[in-house]
Amino acid sequence: MQHESAMNSPSLLFVHALPVLDLLQHQLCGKDMAVLVADAQGQPLHVRGDAALAQRAAGPDGALRAALAGPDPVCLPAPCAGACAPPCQHEASGGAAAPIVDGQGRLCGVLAILGDCASDQPCMLALARMSANMIERQLFLASAPQGLTLHFHARGACIGTLQDGLASCSADGRAVMVNAAGLAQLGLPRAALASHTFASLFGATLAELAERCRMAAPGPATLCLRDGGVAHCRVQFWDSCDTMDRPCAGGVVSGADDDAAGAGPARRVRAGLGRLPDLPPPLAETALGRLDTGDARMAQVIAKLRKVAGTDIAVLITGETGSGKEWLAQAIHRDSPRARQPFVAINCASIPESLIESELFGYEEGAFTGARRKGSPGKIALANGGTLFLDEIGDMPLPLQARLLRVLQERQVTPLGSARSIPVDIALVCATHRNLREQIEARAFREDLYYRLNGLVVKLPALRERTDLPALLARVLCEEGSGCTVAPDVARLMERHRWPGNLRQLRSVLRTAAVMAGPGQEIGLDHLADDFMDDLAPAVAGTEAASYDGAPALALDQMELQMIQRTLAAHGGNTSAAARALGISRNTIYRKLGMDRLAAA
Numbered sequence: 001m002q003h004e005s006a007m008n009s010p011s012l013l014f015v016h017a018l019p020v021l022d023l024l025q026h027q028l029c030g031k032d033m034a035v036l037v038a039d040a041q042g043q044p045l046h047v048r049g050d051a052a053l054a055q056r057a058a059g060p061d062g063a064l065r066a067a068l069a070g071p072d073p074v075c076l077p078a079p080c081a082g083a084c085a086p087p088c089q090h091e092a093s094g095g096a097a098a099p100i101v102d103g104q105g106r107l108c109g110v111l112a113i114l115g116d117c118a119s120d121q122p123c124m125l126a127l128a129r130m131s132a133n134m135i136e137r138q139l140f141l142a143s144a145p146q147g148l149t150l151h152f153h154a155r156g157a158c159i160g161t162l163q164d165g166l167a168s169c170s171a172d173g174r175a176v177m178v179n180a181a182g183l184a185q186l187g188l189p190r191a192a193l194a195s196h197t198f199a200s201l202f203g204a205t206l207a208e209l210a211e212r213c214r215m216a217a218p219g220p221a222t223l224c225l226r227d228g229g230v231a232h233c234r235v236q237f238w239d240s241c242d243t244m245d246r247p248c249a250g251g252v253v254s255g256a257d258d259d260a261a262g263a264g265p266a267r268r269v270r271a272g273l274g275r276l277p278d279l280p281p282p283l284a285e286t287a288l289g290r291l292d293t294g295d296a297r298m299a300q301v302i303a304k305l306r307k308v309a310g311t312d313i314a315v316l317i318t319g320e321t322g323s324g325k326e327w328l329a330q331a332i333h334r335d336s337p338r339a340r341q342p343f344v345a346i347n348c349a350s351i352p353e354s355l356i357e358s359e360l361f362g363y364e365e366g367a368f369t370g371a372r373r374k375g376s377p378g379k380i381a382l383a384n385g386g387t388l389f390l391d392e393i394g395d396m397p398l399p400l401q402a403r404l405l406r407v408l409q410e411r412q413v414t415p416l417g418s419a420r421s422i423p424v425d426i427a428l429v430c431a432t433h434r435n436l437r438e439q440i441e442a443r444a445f446r447e448d449l450y451y452r453l454n455g456l457v458v459k460l461p462a463l464r465e466r467t468d469l470p471a472l473l474a475r476v477l478c479e480e481g482s483g484c485t486v487a488p489d490v491a492r493l494m495e496r497h498r499w500p501g502n503l504r505q506l507r508s509v510l511r512t513a514a515v516m517a518g519p520g521q522e523i524g525l526d527h528l529a530d531d532f533m534d535d536l537a538p539a540v541a542g543t544e545a546a547s548y549d550g551a552p553a554l555a556l557d558q559m560e561l562q563m564i565q566r567t568l569a570a571h572g573g574n575t576s577a578a579a580r581a582l583g584i585s586r587n588t589i590y591r592k593l594g595m596d597r598l599a600a601a
């Protein structure tokens with residue numbers, strides 16, 4: 001049994017060059033020309049057209065050598081000068097040649113268009129490059145690992161053209177192959193591929209990608225690239241029971257086999273929107289790693305957490321509301337050895353004080369009026385073996401703090417109304433937006449409990465402090481699956497926003513804006529919700545006021561601007577109210593405040 005990947009490059013080249021050469025011959029025939037494909041040693045594999053011309057170019061001192069010497073297409077000297085003149089764009093008049101690389105990026109041959117075509121040199125170069133590229137794509141697909149093949153590009157319309165990036169990976173997502181166009185889009189040198197998995201390159205496991213394909217069907221799905229950019233993609237999943245095991249006779253591909261072998265890749269894969277293969281479990285990329293979108297403070301937080309991963313050191317996460325404390329806690333759990341055990345979260349601020357105790361510690365049947373008949377084990381016992389996440393720990397009532405401290409010290413929990421203690425093995429992650437030290441001073445939080453919780457304290461930066469907003473915008477939109485992008489002027493405005501609701505607010509703003517814009521569209525100012533624009537206006541007005549130099553002779557538009565700023569201030573920053581008071585539209589306010597101009601700055 002032999003797959004095409006087991007065939008050597010010249011055999012593959014022989015097979016996959018043929019249709020392209022036939023196409024070229026059809027375009028150029030009758031013009032005193034020749035087209036040929038040679039192997040990496042310059043030995044012709046196929047020749048079409050003027051055989052003598054091809055023979056001279058392919059000879060030991062022939063012009064083809066130049067094309068095999070470097071990575072770029074070259075103009076070829078006229079056949080008579082082939083032996084002595086180095087090829088150069090200005091002297092050339094004998095055709096053009098482009099090197100061909102295999103799926104691993106190794107030089108495996110050259111394609112040449114030969115003939116006197118001095119006036120058409122740029123066209124010949126482009127034609128040689130495109131033809132070589134067509135062959136390279138076939139070689140790539142023929143030797144791709146048998147997991148999936150991905151066609152991706154920042155512009156959906158470019159998928160399926162010669163410009164799109166090709167990536168392929170094994171069924172476990174580890175061995176990844178990417179063609180030159182794909183590497184350029186990923187901003188990676190080929191050598192860096194060895195240290196990547198599919199998930200680390202494209203921000204999704206194969207299972208997640210399969211799900212996105214389903215959701216996006218019939219359109220392209222979206223992926224987040226490493227730099228935070230978004231790519232549209234179409235995926236082909238390999239079908240394990242298809243014809244991929246069909247042997248090539250004797251391992252040698254002959255001319256008679258050309259047709260079948262040439263159709264190989266197309267036969268061996270099937271579109272990934274129907275039946276999907278069994279996909280492997282989530283891959284190498286860690287849950288914590290996926291929260292690192294380029295902000296230095298976040299990277300520091302993640303680096304610290306990685307050091308304590310698996311040690312059961314209690315982690316205390318601080319940060320403003322919506323800054324991602326619970327998401328971080330879940331990532332800590334997913335990257336810990338307890339990942340297959342429960343992650344149990346309880347928000348101490350959202351449960352009535354009277355219920356926290358029974359929720360946390362559980363109760364025996366009939367422990368109190370209204371208790372469930374069979375009692376309840378409580379969240380702490382439910383988290384046994386896994387991670388207990390206590391959100392808003394700063395809001396836990398003092399008497400319960402004492403009970404929690406006892407559980408943490410004794411590692412056992414006693415349900416309400418029970419005399420029996422249950423041993424518990426939990427990793428503890430707590431979060432709060434409060435300053436616990438101040439709480440301790442105010443005697444609202446127990447100092448001894450604080451020292452139990454703060455094995456490692458990490459502070460999540462507020463969104464306005466983060467430097468990775470563009471990457472976050474791309475990631476959130478990608479996760480939302482809308483395929484939308486954010487217009488540069490809107491992104492600039494967002495960078496000025498204070499984001500009181502942090503990542504929660506960001507996601508909500510983008511989700512609504514993406515619906516307004518429509519799938520795959522660019523989110524512009526018009527797509528932002530009115531209340532968000534209202535929030536932005538005072539900040540922009542403040543910036544404008546600060547930059548005003550107070551010159552005595554006010555121009556009309558400056559007076560207008562001042563009037564708007566005062567009215568806005570008088571209405572607490574509410575643009576709608578200010579617009580009503582001034583008798584103008586809210587859009588006029590935005591325009592007069594120069595929000596569009598500022599956005600473009």
Ligand SMILES: Nc1ncnc2c1ncn2[C@@H]1O[C@H](COP(=O)(O)OP(=O)(O)OP(=O)(O)O)[C@@H](O)[C@H]1O
Pocket residue numbers: 291319320321322323324325326327328391431433476503504505507
């Ligand atoms: N790293 C992230 N990338 C993108 N979105 C995120 C990220 N972290 C959180 N979010 C979004 O923000 C929302 C709020 O996150 P999370 O609940 O973790 O915040 P929190 O700090 O615990 O909030 P609170 O203090 O109100 O409990 C999430 O539901 C999610 O939509």
